[in-house]
Amino acid sequence: MLKTDILIVGSGISGLFFAMKTAKKRPDLSIVIMTKETAQNTNTQLAQGGIAVVTDVVKDSFEQHIRDTLQSGDGLCEREIVEMVVKQAPERLKELVEIGTSFDQNEKGEWNLGLEGGHSQHRILHHKDSSGLEIEKKLLKIIRGFPNIKLLENHMVIDLCTETKNDKPICTGAFFYNKKHNTIKYIRTRTIVLCTGGCGQLFAHTTNPKIATGDGIALAARAGATIVDMQYIQFHPTALASGGKNPMFLISEAVRGYGAHIVNEEGKRFLFKYDARAELATRDVVSNAINKELQSSSKKHVFLDCRHLDKNSFYQQFPVITSHCNELGIKPEKDLIPIVPAAHYQCGGIKVDKNGVTAIQNLYAIGECARTGLHGKNRLASNSLLEALVFAHQASENVGRTIARFTFTSTILIPKFPKIHYPNDYNAFDILKKELQQLMTNFYTSEHRNFDLASEEIKKLNSHAISFTERHEITIPFIEFSNMLTAALLIIMQCKLETKEMCES
Numbered sequence: 070m071l072k073t074d075i076l077i078v079g080s081g082i083s084g085l086f087f088a089m090k091t092a093k094k095r096p097d098l099s100i101v102i103m104t105k106e107t108a109q110n111t112n113t114q115l116a117q118g119g120i121a122v123v124t125d126v127v128k129d130s131f132e133q134h135i136r137d138t139l140q141s142g143d144g145l146c147e148r149e150i151v152e153m154v155v156k157q158a159p160e161r162l163k164e165l166v167e168i169g170t171s172f173d174q175n176e177k178g179e180w181n182l183g184l185e186g187g188h189s190q191h192r193i194l195h196h197k198d199s200s201g202l203e204i205e206k207k208l209l210k211i212i213r214g215f216p217n218i219k220l221l222e223n224h225m226v227i228d229l230c231t232e233t234k235n236d237k238p239i240c241t242g243a244f245f246y247n248k249k250h251n252t253i254k255y256i257r258t259r260t261i262v263l264c265t266g267g268c269g270q271l272f273a274h275t276t277n278p279k280i281a282t283g284d285g286i287a288l289a290a291r292a293g294a295t296i297v298d299m300q301y302i303q304f305h306p307t308a309l310a311s312g313g314k315n316p317m318f319l320i321s322e323a324v325r326g327y328g329a330h331i332v333n334e335e336g337k338r339f340l341f342k343y344d345a346r347a348e349l350a351t352r353d354v355v356s357n358a359i360n361k362e363l364q365s366s367s368k369k370h371v372f373l374d375c376r377h378l379d380k381n382s383f384y385q386q387f388p389v390i391t392s393h394c395n396e397l398g399i400k401p402e403k404d405l406i407p408i409v410p411a412a413h414y415q416c417g418g419i420k421v422d423k424n425g426v427t428a429i430q431n432l433y434a435i436g437e438c439a440r441t442g443l444h445g446k447n448r449l450a451s452n453s454l455l456e457a458l459v460f461a462h463q464a465s466e467n468v469g470r471t472i473a474r475f476t477f478t479s480t481i482l483i484p485k486f487p488k489i490h491y492p493n494d495y496n497a498f499d500i501l502k503k504e505l506q507q508l509m510t511n512f513y514t515s516e517h518r519n520f521d522l523a524s525e526e527i528k529k530l531n532s533h534a535i536s537f538t539e540r541h542e543i544t545i546p547f548i549e550f551s552n553m554l555t556a557a558l559l560i561i562m563q564c565k566l567e568t569k570e571m572c573e574s
């Protein structure tokens with residue numbers, strides 16, 4: 070049996086920042102990071118936009134950032150959490166910069182601040198259009214230098230183990246699958262931190278990588294944690310509509326902040342009909358407007374128009390986006406870029422307090438898998454990397470204060486896990502995944518959602534999945550697909566609950 074003081078599941082910004090801070094402050098604690106693929110294969114590395122932080126204290130203020138966040142969240146943000154995150158932002162940014170993370174500056178050496186939808190001021194720090202990748206690389210480099218951190222790639226956590234003490238559940242370990250050795254093992258821990266990202270892969274159109282299968286949500290739900298607000302899936306308005314790719318390539322919100330327009334087939338801007346802020350309205354508003362326009366025109370996509378922008382500075386500011394477009398034969402200086410809304414961010418998730426603590430003792434959740442109260446119904450652009458930093462800090466401080474309470478003394482019986490069966494059912498599960506993605510897309514985008522039918526379809530998919538696992542052996546595609554089904558069912562159930570509450574009020 071393996072043992073570690075802290076097990077972190079996931080290697081995006083929240084897991085790595087938490088690990089770095091904790092390892093620095095508490096060299097006496099052993100930390101294991103498990104990630105189901107390679108360490109860099111995360112949602113974080115795909116983040117183009119950047120981090121929203123109030124740094125220009127002349128034009129901007131905490132109050133304005135707080136107000137923008139609350140407005141975007143449409144009445145469901147928790148003010149105390151919003152204030153904490155916004156006010157901590159400069160300190161957390163400083164820590165990122167101290168480890169060498171570079172953000173763009175102007176010729177005077179000031180931050181080159183971007184503007185994005187829903188923000189009343191320029192306040193987005195960015196590294197060209199690959200901010201997430203820059204952060205991920207710098208954090209990974211630091212992490213690899215700590216003697217008390219072990220980073221295990223290709224290790225997938227299958228289930229969390231809990232015990233009951235004083236009638237309360239406590240998380241004490243996890244089963245994990247080592248892909249290289251094809252074995253399932255148990256790890257005993259004093260703290261588990263879920264940093265597993267979101268569930269964008271539940272949908273046919275998504276900007277999220279293949280790994281975003283709602284694993285943390287499913288692990289936490291099976292262990293008995295509280296999951297809320299899963300009905301609020303954010304669709305990013307400007308995913309590149311090119312040949313059914315999964316994931317879809319993102320055209321950053323920063324491009325609209327830079328002055329690009331959204332136009333229809335006739336080259337006409339139409340967003341003013343829906344919101345006076347037009348391209349700079351929040352994502353929910355822009356995505357809904359595009360969807361309405363597509364429904365009424367029966368077209369497959371609308372367009373991003375960058376033709377009026379200065380070519381040189383546009384190419385300089387967005388090198389990844391422009392080179393990707395060029396590779397596809399799209400020249401943004403003369404062509405319209407086809408775009409559609411795509412599932413991008415899970416605003417709800419595992420309910421946590423201001424320290425990232427879940428309803429289960431010793432179990433934390435940070436980043437997209439957590440529901441902190443910051444985002445409400447609709448996350449403000451570039452608030453997610455910030456949330457990850459602030460909650461990683463909060464959780465790290467809390468672990469430092471409380472971990473001494475938990476020892477390894479209790480004894481447990483380790484159940485024998487069934488033999489792994491790997492990997493001959495990948496194709497079968499790819500087909501089932503596509504069915505699930507279509508089902509969830511139809512359900513989520515329908516004006517008249519049929520909750521019961523959708524739940525029935527999920528149950529059928531579950532039966533198919535079980536029938537693929539011969540002799541009840543566990544398979545990795547089965548585990549991942551089961552996690553997706555759990556997350557899907559939570560979305561459907563929570564959509565149903567919201568509709569019921571709205572009808573009753």
Ligand code: SIN
Nearest residue numbers: 117118321322450451
């Ligand atoms: C973007 O660059 O548009 C994505 C950043 C975010 O999701 O906040």
